[in-house]
Amino acid sequence: MGKKLFIKTQGCQMNEYDSDRMQDLLNLSHGFETTTNEEEADLILLNTCSIREKAQEKVFHQLGRWKKLKEKNPNLKIGVGGCVASQEGEEIAKRSPQVDLIFGPQTIHRVPSLYENAKNKDTTAIDTSFPKTEKFEYLPSSPGQGPSAFVSIMEGCNKYCSFCVVPHTRGNEISRPLEDIVKEAKDLSLKGVVEISLLGQNVNSYRDSKVRTKGLGLSNLIREVSTIDGIERISFTTSHPFEFGQDLINIYEEIPELISYVHLPVQSGSDEILKLMRRRHTREEYFELIDKLRDARPGISLSSDFIIGFPGETDKNFQDTMDLVDKVGYDESFSFIYSPRPNTTAKDLEDNVPMEVKKERLSLLQQKLENSALSISRKMVGETRKCLVTGVSKKNPGEFQARADNNKVVIFSCNDSSLIGKFVNIEMVEAKTKSLRGVMTA
Ligand code: SAH
Ligand code: F3S
Numbered sequence: 001m002g003k004k005l006f007i008k009t010q011g012c013q014m015n016e017y018d019s020d021r022m023q024d025l026l027n028l029s030h031g032f033e034t035t036t037n038e039e040e041a042d043l044i045l046l047n048t049c050s051i052r053e054k055a056q057e058k059v060f061h062q063l064g065r066w067k068k069l070k071e072k073n074p075n076l077k078i079g080v081g082g083c084v085a086s087q088e089g090e091e092i093a094k095r096s097p098q099v100d101l102i103f104g105p106q107t108i109h110r111v112p113s114l115y116e117n118a119k120n121k122d123t124t125a126i127d128t129s130f131p132k133t134e135k136f137e138y139l140p141s142s143p144g145q146g147p148s149a150f151v152s153i154m155e156g157c158n159k160y161c162s163f164c165v166v167p168h169t170r171g172n173e174i175s176r177p178l179e180d181i182v183k184e185a186k187d188l189s190l191k192g193v194v195e196i197s198l199l200g201q202n203v204n205s206y207r208d209s210k211v212r213t214k215g216l217g218l219s220n221l222i223r224e225v226s227t228i229d230g231i232e233r234i235s236f237t238t239s240h241p242f243e244f245g246q247d248l249i250n251i252y253e254e255i256p257e258l259i260s261y262v263h264l265p266v267q268s269g270s271d272e273i274l275k276l277m278r279r280r281h282t283r284e285e286y287f288e289l290i291d292k293l294r295d296a297r298p299g300i301s302l303s304s305d306f307i308i309g310f311p312g313e314t315d316k317n318f319q320d321t322m323d324l325v326d327k328v329g330y331d332e333s334f335s336f337i338y339s340p341r342p343n344t345t346a347k348d349l350e351d352n353v354p355m356e357v358k359k360e361r362l363s364l365l366q367q368k369l370e371n372s373a374l375s376i377s378r379k380m381v382g383e384t385r386k387c388l389v390t391g392v393s394k395k396n397p398g399e400f401q402a403r404a405d406n407n408k409v410v411i412f413s414c415n416d417s418s419l420i421g422k423f424v425n426i427e428m429v430e431a432k433t434k435s436l437r438g439v440m441t442a
Helices: 013-030 053-072 082-095 108-120 166-170 178-190 220-226 246-254 270-275 283-296 315-328 355-380
Strands: 005-008 043-048 077-081 101-103 125-127 148-151 194-201 232-237 262-263 302-305 305-308 334-337 385-391 399-403 409-413 421-433 436-440
Touching: 005 013, 013 043, 013 082, 013 108, 013 148, 013 262, 043 053, 043 082, 053 077, 077 082, 077 108, 082 101, 082 125, 082 166, 101 108, 108 125, 108 148, 148 166, 148 178, 178 194, 178 220, 194 220, 220 246, 232 262, 246 283, 262 436, 283 315, 305 315, 305 355, 315 355, 334 355, 355 421, 409 421
Parallel strands: 005 043, 043 077, 077 101, 101 125, 148 194, 194 232, 262 302, 305 334, 409 436
Antiparallel strands: 385 399, 385 421, 399 409, 421 436
C-alpha cells in the first residue's frame, strides 16, 4: 500500500499554493498519496501562518494533538513548514520533539530530502534558509485540477510595512523569469485551465529577471499570459496601492481577459495611521488611484484588508476609515484587529487601544463592509453576466457554483456537469451576503 500524506494549511493563498506543490513533489519522490484522515497518515505536514499571534498559537496546540498519533504509529513523521517555522524553527524543535522536519517557505522543494533524513535519524531535520537559487526550479509543474489555477510569480516582500511579519518570514522579493511563468500557464491551459491567478505577496513589484526583458513588470506579464490560447480569465493578488503605475491601470482598458475585480488593501483611511504603518501613500492618493481604475474599467469591484486598533488609532482615525469605506464602496473585504509581531517596527509602539474599543470598532467596520458588499450584489440583480462555472456548490451538491466577471460567487441550479470549466450566461435573481443566486440563460 502506498504511503499516505496529510497536509494542514493555515493562512494565505501562498501557503495553499506551497502545500499543493509539496503534495505533487512528495508524490513524485516517494509515491505519497494525499489523505484527508490524519489517523492513517505516514507523514503529516503543517504549513503555518504567523501573520497574527492567534495563528501562531494554533501551531503548538495542533502539534500537541498530533503527538498522540505518534504514540499509536511510531513510524509517523511530522513536519512543520511556513512562516512560523521560518521564524521559530529552533524553538519548535525544542518545545515539540515530536516534530521530525522543519522547513521554511523558501525550502519546500527540500522536503523530500528532509523526510529521508528524518526517516533515518532521531534528531529533527531543520532547513529554514532563504537559498538564492529559486525553489521554483525544483518544483514539478502543477497537475492543474479544475478550470482555475494559481501561478506564483514572485516570493517575499521588500515593503516592510511597520506591522507586517512577511518580509521577515518569506524574505526579500524574488521574481520568477517571465518565460517560466508563461510556460507554466501554457501547460495549465493544455490541462484544461481557463483562469489563471497570478500570485505573490506584492505582485506589482514583479520584475522579469531575464536579461533580455529585464525589468518588465506585471502589466507586461499580464499581456503575455493573455495571449495564451485557452486562457480566458486573468487575475492577480495581492497588489499594493503604492507602485500601482499607469501601465497597470491601462492594462484594464487593454486586456479584456483581466477580471473586473482588484484586491487593493488600504489598511486604514487615516493619513496619520497610514504613515505610522509605513504604507507609502496617502488617503487622497488612494482615492485618485481608484478613480483612475474606475475610468479604465467602469464597474470594477474592489476589495481591501483593514487593520483595526493600530497603536495610536483615535476615534477620529477610525472614523476616517469608516468614511473611506463609504466613499469607495468595497466588495467582500477582510478586517483584523492589530496584533504586534516579532521583528516588526510597530512592535515598539505602545499597543494602547483597549481591547473592548478594538472589538467594537471591528464590529462596526465589519457591519459596514458587509452592507457594502451586499449593495454591490443587489445592484447586479436583474443583470445577465458571463460566469465561469467552477464546480458543484459546496453547500448544496444539487447546485452549481460559478464566478461572475467581477469575481462574485453565483449559485444556480443545473445538472449538466460538462459545464464545469465553461462560461455561461447567468441572470442574477437574488442577492445574498456572500453570493448571488442566478438562473442560466441561453
Ligand atoms: N501583501 C499581502 C499581505 C499579506 S498579510 C497582502 O497585501 O495581502 C494580509 C493582511 O493581513 C494584511 O493586508 C493586513 O491587513 C493583515 N495583517 C498583516 N499584519 C498584521 C498584523 N500585525 N496585525 C493584524 N493584521 C495584520
Ligand atoms: Fe506585508 Fe506590507 Fe509586504 S503588508 S507583505 S510588508 S506590502
